[in-house]
Amino acid sequence: MLLCIDTGNTNTVFSIWDGQKFLAHWRISTDHRRTADEYFVWLSTLIAVQKFELQINACIISATAPRVVFNLRVLCNRYFDTRPLVVGKPDCALPVAPRVDTGTTVGPDRLVNTVAGYERHGADLIVVDFGTATTFDVVDFDGAYVGGVIAPGVNLSLEALHMGAASLPHVDVTRPPRVVGTNTVACLQSGIFWGYIGLVEGIVTQIRQERQRPMKVVATGGLAPLFDQGFDLFDAIEDDLTVHGLRLIHDYNKEMGNV
Template identity: 30%
Template sequence: MASKLNIRLLNNLLVIDVGNTDAGFGIFEDKTLTHQFRIKSLKDENYVFFEYSFRQYFLENNLRFSDITKVVLSSVVPPLTPIFKLLINNIFGIEPIIVNAYIFPSIEISIDNPNEIGSDLIANAVAAFTKYKRNCVVVDFGTALTFTVVSGTGKILGVSIAPGLKTAVKALFANTAQLPDVPLELPTSVLGKNTVHAIQAGILWGYEGLVKNMIQKVRAELEGDCIAIATGGLSSIISTLHGEFVEVNRELTLEGLRIIGESQA
């Protein structure tokens, strides 16, 4: 079936970011992200589910497996890592580049155990450092809300972690009876007039304060010299935060994985 497809990629780098909620995929032509898609990273799903999703996307977009000659894999879900490694081997006939704490020599991880840091956060740091080469805090709005601080010399100084927006909502639902579904939409007022509005106000406006306070404290520890970048699927939800960031880039992690892939022979 693949032999009938007629669009050839100019560049052949596939990057995969397996997170706790979704697995994100990006295909780069040169340095341009031309294709991307996401599937749920369901830990209960087996190999067949993920292979079918891959094959379906490539078929629908007239992409050929043979055009992919390099794959970079970041996974923070240990049970899914071997599944994706097997999938990459079987579909592309390639041994993937697995992101780890030592894969990008320009980045030094200055924490107690470098192997504890998530590979997605390493990718974020690589992208931020490569682009700005300044003290920077990358705020990733994902399943967890993470703050990764990287110095202008390429040293990851530390990480802070809080529950993500959706995680906070789910925790509230898990421990409170008879709450309705709540869309993640920033209300105009913090004075909730109904249950949905009250939850939106408490979580979204509360997280605005959390993020601003964390950025302020990071800057204080770095004596004021620190820019901030936002990434992650929910990075645009709290629009009032955008003035805090030099960039809001949902694809920052994929870009970091691209840079890591290009650095590998």
């Protein structure tokens, strides 16, 4: 069984692949201070609840927060007796190399999204990931990551408004009934909801114009469905896109004899 670990800046997803399907997806808040032992206690509890026998013999990690990698490596070594593949490290090969400026370190989550998106949807694709940041990852004709866009994340924008403006409360992201809000909460929700609809539409249109070709758009991340309500922004929404990509990259490295 393969353990796929996707660490975003806010949450970390652990997914178990049994060779045919994902048996479970578990989520824990990202904290670089969390030790290998803490991860294992948490994992063991969830495994016990699910009542399946876990035989992990391979691990792959994507970490946008580099400081978490140390403890995750210890987890894999100590508890699963395996050396994990870490996306972005030299010993983890990608099916197609990214084409970006020399010296740029692309977020591993974006590379993984690219691999997964290309496998499922083919070339000329934009992957939109609603995480801590909202990222747009552009996939070229041959599956290469060729750059994209990084915009502030939905919750981060709301949090920034709340922190910077004394009279603005924290609000949940939702689609407000009207564009013109008649109270503070409704005004904030409108700004975020319609602002993001505009942001996604605008950026996708600009990318298509710049590249002068049709491009499919696939969205992932917990908030993707919220922004899809009747707007036809996305050709597909896929919750499991990043962990699917991790599995593909692990398989590829296995074929190459790297693991």
